[in-house]
Amino acid sequence: MKDCVVVINEENTPELTPDRIITQTRILKDEGFRFVTMSSTDLGDRICVLYHLDKDLQLINLKVEVPKGTKIPSICSVYASAVLIENEIKEHFGVEFDGLSLDFQGMLYLDEEVQKTPFCKIGINRV
Amino acid sequence: MARTVIPFGPQHPVLPEPLHLTLTVEDEIVKEAIPKLGYVHRGLEKLAEIRDHTQMIQIVERVCGICSTLHAMCYCQGIEALMNVEVPPRAKFLRVIWAEMHRMHSHLLWLGLFADAFGFESLFMQFWRIRERIMDLQEATSGNRVIVSVNCVGGVKRDIDAEMEKWILDTMKIVEREVLQLKSTIMDDFTVKRRTVGIGVLSKEKAYEMGAAGPTLRASGIAQDMRQTGYAAYSELNFEPVVETDGDCYARTVCRFNEVFQAIDLIREAFAKLPQSELAVKAKGLPNGEVVSRVEQPRGECLYYLKGTGSKYLDRVRIRTPTFANIPPLLEMLPGCDLADVPVLILTIDPCISCTER
Amino acid sequence: MFMTKNVLKNLMTKYATRLYPFKKRETFKDVKGELKIEMEKCILCGVCKMRCPSQSIAVDKQAKSWGVDPFSCVYCGICVDACPVKCLYQEGLYRTPLAEKDQVLHFQEAKSEEPAPAP
Numbered sequence: 122m123k124d125c126v127v128v129i130n131e132e133n134t135p136e137l138t139p140d141r142i143i144t145q146t147r148i149l150k151d152e153g154f155r156f157v158t159m160s161s162t163d164l165g166d167r168i169c170v171l172y173h174l175d176k177d178l179q180l181i182n183l184k185v186e187v188p189k190g191t192k193i194p195s196i197c198s199v200y201a202s203a204v205l206i207e208n209e210i211k212e213h214f215g216v217e218f219d220g221l222s223l224d225f226q227g228m229l230y231l232d233e234e235v236q237k238t239p240f241c242k243i244g245i246n247r248v
Numbered sequence: 249m250a251r252t253v254i255p256f257g258p259q260h261p262v263l264p265e266p267l268h269l270t271l272t273v274e275d276e277i278v279k280e281a282i283p284k285l286g287y288v289h290r291g292l293e294k295l296a297e298i299r300d301h302t303q304m305i306q307i308v309e310r311v312c313g314i315c316s317t318l319h320a321m322c323y324c325q326g327i328e329a330l331m332n333v334e335v336p337p338r339a340k341f342l343r344v345i346w347a348e349m350h351r352m353h354s355h356l357l358w359l360g361l362f363a364d365a366f367g368f369e370s371l372f373m374q375f376w377r378i379r380e381r382i383m384d385l386q387e388a389t390s391g392n393r394v395i396v397s398v399n400c401v402g403g404v405k406r407d408i409d410a411e412m413e414k415w416i417l418d419t420m421k422i423v424e425r426e427v428l429q430l431k432s433t434i435m436d437d438f439t440v441k442r443r444t445v446g447i448g449v450l451s452k453e454k455a456y457e458m459g460a461a462g463p464t465l466r467a468s469g470i471a472q473d474m475r476q477t478g479y480a481a482y483s484e485l486n487f488e489p490v491v492e493t494d495g496d497c498y499a500r501t502v503c504r505f506n507e508v509f510q511a512i513d514l515i516r517e518a519f520a521k522l523p524q525s526e527l528a529v530k531a532k533g534l535p536n537g538e539v540v541s542r543v544e545q546p547r548g549e550c551l552y553y554l555k556g557t558g559s560k561y562l563d564r565v566r567i568r569t570p571t572f573a574n575i576p577p578l579l580e581m582l583p584g585c586d587l588a589d590v591p592v593l594i595l596t597i598d599p600c601i602s603c604t605e606r
Numbered sequence: 607m608f609m610t611k612n613v614l615k616n617l618m619t620k621y622a623t624r625l626y627p628f629k630k631r632e633t634f635k636d637v638k639g640e641l642k643i644e645m646e647k648c649i650l651c652g653v654c655k656m657r658c659p660s661q662s663i664a665v666d667k668q669a670k671s672w673g674v675d676p677f678s679c680v681y682c683g684i685c686v687d688a689c690p691v692k693c694l695y696q697e698g699l700y701r702t703p704l705a706e707k708d709q710v711l712h713f714q715e716a717k718s719e720e721p722a723p724a725p
Contacts, residue, residue, distance in 0.1 A: 202576035391638035
C-alpha cells in the first residue's frame with residue numbers, strides 16, 4: 122500500500138512555527154508537490170492547522186499550532202488554490218490569514234448574523 | 249465596451265447545482281469570475297461531536313448522494329487504520345464492486361446532464377435509461393437505490409450471492425453494448441464537437457498547480473488516480489488510469505466516457521477473483537489518533553482527516569471533496585471564454601455543491 | 607430516408623417506460639423500506655433508539671411503547687441489524703406521501719396500534 126491511509130504521528134508530521142510556513146511550502150512546491158488541502162482542529166485554547174501536500178501519491182503533512190484568533194501568513198502566494206480553504210478556516214475557526222488574495226470577509230458560507238465561529242468547541246467572536 | 253457584471257446562479261436553468269458566480273464580462277467574453285458558496289451548507293462535520301463514530305458512517309454517506317458508498321468507504325478506511333482492523337478479503341472485493349457501480353452510475357448521470365447542458369435532450373434520456381439498470385442492481389444488492397449503505401467498520405454488511413453475480417455480469421454486458429451504441433453520438437457529433445473541442449483548455453502545468461482532481465486532472469494529461477495506491481482490493485486488480493492529453497471540455501467528456509468501460513472491466517475482474525471469506529470482522533476498541541484517508545471518487549480524489557481522542561465521539565471529521573479542489577481550476581478556465589460556454593464549462597468539472605459545502 | 611428503419615422499429619417495439627399507475631414494478635428482495643415492528647417480541651431494551659443515526663426512534667419503558675418518526679427515519683437499517691430479539695423488520699414498499707406529519711406509535715399490551723397526534 123502506498124499512501125491511501127496515513128496515520129499522523131510526530132515522525133511523519135513536522136511541526137512548524139507560523140512564520141516558516143511560506144518558506145517550507147515554497148521549498149516543497151519547487152520539489153514538485155501539489156497542494157491537496159488544509160485541515161484544522163480545535164485543541165481547546167489553540168487551533169491546529171494541517172497542510173496536506175502530495176507528490177506521486179505520497180502525502181506530506183505540515184502542522185502549525187496557533188492560539189485562537191491569531192494571524193498566520195497565507196500561502197496564497199505559493200499555491201493560489203489555497204484561497205478557498207483558507208477562507209473556510211477563517212470562517213469556521215477564526216484563524217486570520219495574512220495576505221489572502223481573495224478575501225470573502227467571513228461570508229463564504231455564513232451570513233453576517235452569525236456571531237461566533239461555529240466549528241470551535243467554544244466559539245470565539247467573529248470579526 | 250464597458251464591463252458588465254452578470255450574477256450567474258444559484259438558480260439557473262442549465263445548472264443543477266446551487267453555485268453562484270459573479271461574472272464580469274466584456275463583449276460577451278468572461279473576464280473575471282468570483283464564486284460564492286453557502287447555499288447548501290449543512291455543517292455535517294460538526295455533527296461528529298454528538299453522533300458516535302459508528303453513526304457517523306450514515307452521516308458521511310449523506311454528504312453527497314452520488315458518491316455515498318465512497319464517502320463511507322473512505323471514512324471506514326480511516327477508522328479501521330486507527331483501530332488496527334484488517335478487513336477480510338471478500339469485503340475488500342465487494343467494496344470495489346459497489347464503488348465501481350457507483351462510478352458507473354455517476355458518470356452516466358453526468359454524461360446525461362452534460363448532454364442536457366447543450367440542449368441535447370434525447371441523449372440525456374438515453375444515458376439515464378442505461379443508468380436505471382445500474383440503479384436496479386444497487387437496489388437489489390444493497391436495499392437502496394442511491395445511498396448504498398453497505399460499509400461498516402471492519403467490512404461490509406451484505407453479500408452478493410452467485411445468482412446476483414450472474415445478473416450483474418449479464419447487465420454489464422447489456423450496459424456495455426448500449427453505451428457503445430451512444431459512443432458515435434457523443435463523440436463524433438458535429439454540434440457536440442463545436443460546443444466542446446478547444447473550449448476551457450486547462451494546461452497540464454496549470455491543472456497540477458491549481459490542485460485539480462479526478463477526470464479534470466486526468467484529462468489534462470496527468471496520470472494521477474487514487475486507485476493506484478491500491479486501497480481496498482485495487483492492488484490485486486489490473487488498473488491503469490484513463491488519461492487524455494488535450495485538457496479541454498471534449499477531453500474531459502472522453503475521459504469520463506472511457507471510465508465507464510474501465511469500471512465494467514474492473515467489476516468483471518473483481519468477480520473473477522472474488523475470494524471466499526467472512527464479510528466483516530468485529531472492531532474492538534475506540535478510535536484514538538489522527539489519520540488522513542483518501543479514495544478516488546467519481547469526481548476525483550476525496551480526503552478525510554479524522555481525529556479520535558479515545559472516546560466514542562470523534563474530535564474532528566474533516567472532509568475535502570473533489571469539487572472543492574476543482575473550483576480553483578474552474579476559475580482559471582473561465583476567463584476568456586464566451587458567456588454561452590459558461591454552463592458547459594461548469595458542468596465539465598462535474599460540480600457537486602452539496603459535497604463542497606458539507 | 608435513413609431513419610425509416612428506426613421509425614419502423616420504434617413503432618413495433620413496446621413502450622420504453624412502464625405505464626405506471628396500472629403497472630407497478632415488483633420490489634426486490636430485502637429492500638430497505640418502511641420500518642415495522644412485531645410488538646409482542648419487543649423487549650423494550652432501547653438499543654435501536656441508541657443506535658439510530660437520525661434519532662427517530664422513541665422507546666418508553668414506563669408506557670411500554672415503541673414509536674418511530676417516519677419523517678426523520680433515513681431507512682438505513684441499523685436498528686434492524688442491532689435489535690437483539692430481531693423484532694424489527696423493513697418492508698419492501700416505501701410509505702406513501704402524506705399531507706400532514708404523523709408519528710407511528712405501538713403499545714405492547716391492550717392497545718395494539720394507534721397513531722398518536724402529531725407533537
